[in-house]
Amino acid sequence: MNVASTDWNAWVPIALALPLVSFVVSFWMGPRYGWLVPLMATALLLAGWVCTTVILVDHSAGTSHFAVPWFSLGTDVIPIGWWLSPRSVTMLWVVYTISLLVHVYSIGYMAGEGGIARYFAWLGFFTFAMGGLVVSSNLLVTFCCWELVGLSSYRLIGHWHQQPAAGAAATKAFLVNRLGDIGLLVALMLLWSRAGTLDMPALTAMALSEETKTAVGLCVLLALAGKSAQFPLLHWLPDAMAGPTPVSALIHAATMVAAGVYLFVQLHFLFSADALAVAAVVGLLTLFVGGWGALTQFDVKKILAYSTISQLGLMVAGVALASPEAGFAHLFTHAFFKAGLFLGAGALIHAVSRHGHAPQQDIRHMGGLWQSHRLVLVCFAVCAASLAGMPLTSGFLSKEGLLLHVRHHSFYFGVMATASFVTTLYSARMVFYLLSPTPQAAATHPVPAIMQLPLFVLSVGSLFIGLSASPLSIQSWWPVFDAIESAPWVMVVSLAVLVVGVGVAWRLYRHRPTATLHARWVPQTWLDAAQKHIAVTPALQASRLTHHADRRWLDGVLHAASYGYVTCSFVIGWVDRVLIDGWVTTVTHAAKGGGKLFRSLVNGKIQSYLAWGMLALLSFMVWMLYQLAHR
Amino acid sequence: MIATHHIFILSALLLSVGVFMLLTKRNAILILMGLELILNAANLNLIAFNQRYADALAGEAMAVFVIVLAVCEAAVGVAIILQAYRHYATAVPDQISELKDPA
Amino acid sequence: MGLLLLVVPVRFQSVFRMAALVVGVAQLILFALLLASFDASQPWHGLEQAAWFSIDLGTWGKLQASYLVAVDGLSVGLVGLSVLVLLLAVVSSWHVQENIKGYWSLLLILNGSIIGSFCALDLLLFYVFFEFMLIPMYFLIGIWGGPRREYASIKFFLYTLAGSIFILMGIILVYLSYQDPTQPAVAHTFNILHITNPLQLLIDSPLYTADATLGSYRGWTFLLFFLGFAIKLPAVPLHTWLPDAHVEAPTAISVILAALLLKIGGYGLLRFVYPVLPDAAQHFSPWVAGVGLLSIIYGAMNALASKDLKRLVAYSSVSHMGFVLLGLASGTSEGVGGAVYQMISHGLISAMLFLLVGVLYDRTHDRQISHYSGLAERMKPFTAFVLIAFFASMGIPGFSGFIGEVMIFLGAFRAAELGIFGLWIAITATTGLLLGAAYYLWTIQRMFFGPFHSRAGEHNLVPLTTREYVMLLPLAVATILLGVFPQLLLHYINPFVQAFLVSFSSLTD
Known part of the structure; x- marks a missing residue:
């Protein structure tokens, strides 16, 4: 196997190295200059973000591939390098953008917490691993990064390791992810034994048998089910909310859980039709289970977690049924609005929680903040609107793209439209609770500007301008998304779904019912039971x-x-x-x-x-x- | 002339007395004396046998030898007894049992 | 070349710890010199030969053996590992109290025999070194061990001795079948260079048969060797000496046992069993792979159930050595290279794990997992090292364990594709990774997370000393270095694997 070594792009290694430097330096400085760590880490990430922006601008079209030998096995050489395409460049930029915003946000959010150096170190490490996962040209290296993001997720979920729940959640997340990792490992090994290479550019050019593609596809599906919390491996994600909220925003909403979908998009060519059909079923199932889960929760973070699960299901189904690009577009918009929702939720939690107490995350007790926290609530509402798929938001556009692709399959179209209804319902429910004027019992804290800034940026990114120049159809300035001819009736249907969804939500939740559903109705309960018993x-x-x-x-x-x-x-x-x-x-x-x-x-x-x-x-x-x- | 067999009887008696003394006396000196008696019994036999051969003096000569030997023996024996007495402060052989196995 | 000193350090004098340290450092320096002159394209380095004995047996020819030592791409890594681990073992047993003289001299004898068996190229010499390891080990466990040390040491000794007997039988069969090319028809040979050369196979000797199945001499010889080395490795179900020996042995001895002695099992298979009997190896490879798989799963399962931290680590060794067997059985360049890599990587990682257990035990004299919680709060550097060691052992990328395991899996899947053994073996083996993560993460969760609690009290939990940093840091650095730059080691392993596979395929064709 020859190692193609073509396009050197100095920005890529620099962009990847900076968060790694942040990881090392944070640990190094931690004991003595703890106060400096957040600033230093953020500065390094800002530099990294600048690099990714440069890469993004450079790579408007085409692919570039660079590889050097990493190690050799007998006569075979395993290369390490990057493979830049408009898609990977965009994803890299998204990762760094969200990460940068989360870094900035964390300066405010984590102020006064213990273990700040550790926190920022692992944030940096996560960014490095995620960046590597996105750009790597060799699947083995991708796998390494895939595991490393799992590792950093483990460390960050368990950041407050004194709380037993955090430790248990971290362990659970890692183990479920590990199960998925094994799927990916088996897929890689099958590829190695059948195709003889793990190099993505080489694999794209290779014709593999249908049987191999089915086997590999199902294994990759297992992997992405673990990482992207697809049914039935989704129960770790709500638990993972035991980590700090910015971490949930970065890892368990915007980027890491999307890595599964991203890999699916990247390896779409390795899936046979059968494997895609299975993926579609898994995705649709997840879509409903997640939506249902979100309706059963009162903990704002758990609502968002289930919403993430549901949206990831939508993406997987979208990639499987529609097109990789359409799924990726939703991934892109989701990254912004979901990160915005989490950061907004974090800000609200910060506002109503008293120091030294367990954070207040129950939406029944988070109302009445309109007077004091107007900007935060507006941003939160914008992101929620994007989640629900309101016109003028990016979520509307990407969902529209998915629906357009499946409009000829009435069954899938109907299922997706129904799912949109559920999404609208729980988004509206959440917003109704939070916007309700019920006075807040406890004293509230102001949200520092450094936390409001990223929130504002993300909510702007959740508007249609984040994705497209036009509010009605994807006419993107992003090179990666194809323009799609819109069909008016699709838009009418989605608008109708939206109106009905909001209407039903208004009818159901206007009076803020507080009754908690019995645990047996929560998907996690029986998935946990299944995990325990199986x-x-x-x-x-x-x-x-x-x-x-x-x-x-x-x-x-x-x-x-x-x-x-x-x-x-x-x-x-x-x-x-x-x-x-x-x-x-x-x-x-x-x-x-x-x-x-x-x-x-x-x-x-x-x-x-x-x-x-x-x-x-x-x-x-x-x-x-x-x-x-x-x- | 006394009959030879009478002399033999005397000699046997003398021997018996000597052996009796040798075996029963507790004092080493008396044991030594018993030994002298045995030797004298032997001398008596030598002389008695010589009666038959009047022209030969071998028997008497042998008896003289034995007497000399007895003197030497008595001297050495007494010396040993004296030494033993000095060492063990006793002349009773029963009390000097170092030859015995200690077990 | 100072290899002679490397092999035979100053021994039978009243050496104390300083002498041991000096020997260790000297070995390290010598090894560095050796490495500097090492040219991976050449097969053998530092070859030293001296006639050992030669007995004229009249019409039977000659019985002879020689002192023949050298290193190649396989042994150079293991010798390097030995030198490092033995030095760290010296550091870690710096405070041994009782019978100092005996302890240090036994340790040095052990040192010599371990390095000797990694360098020996004469079967008899190898066997002598191999046997010689047992005796100091027996005493080191039996005298300086824990409460059940007599039981553990006798079990260790008997098990390993039984293995040695099988190996000895195999060695004799091999000896009888090969001739010394310098004295053909007069002398048989123990020389590994000769016995791995099929040209020296004597016609009508026991091994001169094309049949390598169960009933044949070749099959039997392979099984004898395999049985012997599987005890040493150890492979399930011949492993039960290991947990006991580890739990009872003092820290430094556990370290040596796990990091080096287990490797001799894999080393022996790679050094001469597979090259001499490639056809039998191929014939039995599904079984070897099956035993490897069983070890992986069974060891991991047992680790999951262990309540004693040291026992957990011991069982994890069983599981990880199962990977070595799986890689060997694959007979592919990835798998065999991975097996070598895994041996070295496991040497580093298990040494670190046992040292860490020792660090905790030194403080509290308590290894029950359930007696601790929230240690991350109190012992931050210790926790950091534990996390590094656990993650490395779990096979997280960036640590050497990952490279070894991935290579083994690459080999196993390719072997499955080639029809050497079933695909299900390879796929089932991957669940070993999940189980590995499960027992380590569960341990972390139980011991290090949550509110702080220690049954032995907290005043004992003093911070790591400089000496402990000196022990742990090199290992952590080495694992990460080998995980990020595997070529550092593969540079040496690859030529060996190439040569190995050439001899492998030339015979089977």
């Missing part, structure tokens, strides 16, 4: 079984063998002592007895010696006389 408990039981086997059976056999051996040796020892040694012992005993007898004669008395001597002489003489007499 995976965790059997694994633990199996592990106890093997442990038992190890201690009892394997060691038992060993011990039985050794006891048997020792017993045998005792038996043999007895035989040896009693039977074989027996006659030897008898002889020695006889000798000993004789010796004792004779020794008693030797009593040390000369006269007894003499007497014996005389006796002997006498008997000798008697014998001689006897002999003579019988001659």
Whole structure:
């Protein structure tokens, strides 16, 4: 395999290196200059963002590929490098933009928290890994970054590791992701064994059999289900909200969870029709489960988490059914409005929470902020509108794009339209609660300007101008999105869905019902139960079984063998002592007895010696006389 | 002239007395004296046998030898007894049992 | 070349820790010199040969063996690992209290025999070094070990001795089948260079058969060797000596045991078993892969159930050595290279893990996972090292464990594609990664997250000392370095793997 080494672009390594430098330096400076870390990390990221902007401007069209050998396996060489296309460049820019905004926001949000250096370090590391994932030209390197974003997500979810819930959520997130990672690993290995390369440019040019494509596609689907929280691996994401809110915005809304979709878009060519059909089903299922979940929650972050799940499902279904570009467009707009929603939610939580208490995240207790936090609420509402797909927002456009693509399949079109209705419903519900004039009981805190700024930027990005020059159709200034001919009836349908959705929400939630749904209605409850019964408990039981086997059976056999051996040796020892040694012992005993007898004669008395001597002489003489007499 | 067999009887008696002394006396000196008696019994036999051969003096000569030997023996024996007495502060052989196995 | 000193350090004197340290540093320097003159394109380096003994057996020919040592791409990495780990073991046992003289001299004997067996190119010499490791190990566990040390040391000794017997039988069969080319028809040979050369195979000798299946001599010889080395490796179900030996052994000895002794199992298979019996190896490769798979899953399962931190780490070793077998069984350049890489990487990582367990044990004399919680709060640098070691062991990219495992998987899947063993083996093996993550993350969650609690009290939890930093830092740096720049090591491994596969394929064709 030849390593193509073509287009060197110095901005790419610099852009990737800066967050990594931030990671290292943050840890280095952490103990002594903790106060400096947020500023330094943000400055480094700003520089990185400038680099990505330059790359974005440079790469308006075409692809460029650069690779150097990373390591060699026998005669094969695994290269490391980048593969820039309009899509990857755009994604890189989005990652850095959101990351920069989150950095800025975090300066305010995390002020006074412990472990700031650690927090910013891992933010930087995440940005590096995510950037690497986006631009890498080799799937093995992509896989590395894929795992590393999971690692940084793990560290950031568990940032407040003193809280047991955060630790458990981090573990859960990592393990579920790891399951997906294994899918990706298997996909890579299948590609390696069948295609002989993991280089994306080479793979695009390769014709693979349908069977391979199905297998690889399903494995990648598992991977993206883990990372992008698709059914049935979605239950980690609501738990992941135990991390700091800016982290949720960056990782668990805008970028990392979108990495699965991004990979799907990138590897779309590796999917067979069958695999795509499965992906579509998974995506649509997720879409509904997420939407339903969002309706059941009162915790603002969890609502947003379920909303993210639902939107990711929409993207996956969109990529599978419509086109990769349409799905990617939604990913792009989602990144902005969802990050905006999270940052807005974070600002509101900041406003109503009292220091030293658990953060107040319940939308039933977050109303009445209109007077004091007008800008935050407006920005939040704009982003929510984008989520719901209001006209004039970017969400409207990207959703429109998806619907346009599937307009000829009445079933899929109907499902997506219904899903849009659900999305509208929960978005409106959330906004109604938050905008309600009910007075806030607790004193509120002002939101610092440094937190409002990113929020404002993101809400502007959520308007149509973030995606397109025209408010009605995608006529993008982004090179990556194709202009699509709009069909008026599609727009009418989506508007009708929107109106009905808002209307129903108004009817249902105008009076702010506070009853909590029973836990059994929350998707997470039964997914957690499924996880427990299908995976965790059997694994633990199996592990106890093997442990038992190890201690009892394997060691038992060993011990039985050794006891048997020792017993045998005792038996043999007895035989040896009693039977074989027996006659030897008898002889020695006889000798000993004789010796004792004779020794008693030797009593040390000369006269007894003499007497014996005389006796002997006498008997000798008697014998001689006897002999003579019988001659 | 005394009959030879009478002399033999005397000699046997003398030997018996000597052996008896040798075996029963507790004092080493008396044991030594018993030994002298045995030697004298032997001398008596030598002389008695010589009666038969009047022209030969071998028996008497042998007896003289034995007497000399007995003197030497008595001298050495007494010396040993004296030394033993000095060492063990006793002349009773039963109390000197170092030859015996200690067990 | 000072390899002689490398192999036979100053031993049987009353050496104390200073002497041990000096030897360790000297070895490190010698190794650096060796590395500087190492040319990866040449097969053997620092070859030293001296006749050891030669007995004339009349019409039977001659029984002879020689002192023949050298390093190549396979052993250079392992020798380097040994030198580093042995030096760190010296550092870590700096405060051994009882019977200092015995401890240090045994440690040095162990040192010599480990490096010796990695360098030996004469089967008999290898066997002698191999056996010689047992004795100091036995005493080191049996005298300086934990409460059940007698049980553990005897179990270790008997198990390994049983393995040695199998190996000895195999060695004799191999010896009888190969001739010394310098004295043909007169002498058989123990020389690995000769026995790996099929031209020296004697006609009508036991191994002279095309049949490599179960009943044949070749099959039997392979099985004998495999059994012997599988005990050492260890492979399930011959592994039960390992957890006990590890749990009872003092820290430095656990480190040596896990990082070096286990590697000799894989090393022996790679050094001569596979090259001498490639056909048998190929015939049995589904079984070897199956044993590897069983070790991976079974070891991980047991680690998940372990309550003692050290036992957990010990079982994780079983699991990771299963990967070595899987890579070996694949018989592909990725898989074999990955097996070598995994051995070295596991050497570094397991050394670090055991040192970390030792660090905690030194402070509290308590290794029960459930007795701790929230350690991340109190012992930040310690936690950082633990996280590095755990993540490295889990196979997170950026650490050497990842490269080894990925290479092994690449090889395993390619082997499955070539029909060497079933695809299901390769796919099931990947779940080992999930289980690995599960037991480590669960441990982190239980021991390091949450509110602080330690049953042994908190006053014991003093910060890491300089000595402990000196032990842990090189290992952490080495793991990361090998994870980011795998070519550093693959540069040496690749030529070996090429040569290995050439001999492999030339015989099977």
